[in-house]
Amino acid sequence: MNAPRPKVRIATTSLAGCFGCHMSFLDIDEHLFELVELVEFDRSPLTDIKHCGPCDIGLIEGGVCNAENVHVLREFRRNCKTLIAVGACAINGGLPAQRNHLDLEACLREVYVSRDGLGEGGVPNDPELPLLLDKVRPIHELVRIDYFIPGCPPSGEAIWKFLTDLIAGRTPRLSYPMMHFD
């Protein structure tokens, strides 16, 4: 008698991203019913579990823009057998990395001090707030990444194709219409 196949454990997170890739993941629509038969979720905005346990697959949206992102990314790498960069920001820094050619302090002053009506508070300096890095980095510059799913965001079909390939033990591969960087 065949024992039921253990479910694949997946963790997801958004670092310096906009949650667009997570929205795209939810865009797999009715495939979600098939997905819950195949996988269970560990740390993810979908479960609200705060820390990652041992997992088969980790999906990372967004690049690394602050100290907390670095800790979360390392936690995922420690716990996930296969780590996947999902979307433009995770792969090359994306929109947040457009600040990389600007001076960080000038950026903060522009947002919190220089604008009309914002003179009072100054740059937020609460110890609860993670410190910003001087440059936004793609995640492969900090930890080893096994696969990349490009797109801004990748389509639901692309994410579904990639995950089902991986879960079935095939080499994940995107067809030409699924390959886009925009």
Place this chain on the structure above:
Amino acid sequence: MSKRFLFDGRPVVFEDGQTILQAARAAGHYIPHLCWHPDFPPHGSCKLCIVKVAGRHVSSCAMPAKEGMEVESNTPEINGERRALLQMLFVEGNHFCPSCEKSGNCQLQALAYDLEMTGERFAHFFPERPVDSSHPDVLLDFNRCIFCELCVRASRDVDGKNVFALTNRGINKHLVVNAESGRLGDTDLAADDLAANICPVGVILKKRVGFATPIGERTYDVKPIHIVAMEDGK
């Protein structure tokens, strides 16, 4: 009897004076390229057209075809090397496709799609390259320059205006405008010059028409570059 060589195991007929790339294209075989253009002599800078001949890597745009050569092009090894070249081009500049007007019509992006470059592997340089919007009809976004010199060659050899040049060497190499101020607005470049229409990436852009064709319906959104390039001779 006509001369021939073997291209990925298939015989290709050629005439003396043809390069490997020209002969292969004439026979219907696509070789990836960025700096090569059918109307200009070979430039040999992008190296995307590398092929393997007798165990050596050569630029097929510049290497004359020879009787009996065995050329390897569309192989996992060569395509892997092409992918690495693309990755290096991507990390050297600032190629942020989601905000680029050229997305979907960009040959660099199209080759990355076609060669299945999903990630960029190397560390990003994030160079600082301010844009030049001084010209009334043409925007210059230096962030995306891959130094193919097609604009330089078109402006010098066809338009006769010599508007563009590359300056410095190695990592400091960059595109400049031949004007005392260094600004495009102070040159005689016109929007219908060949130089303003030949950029394979998103550096030289016509103003006010950037999104005339929506994202998703553009050249390489619809068809891969290995098909498009053989259709229009580019």
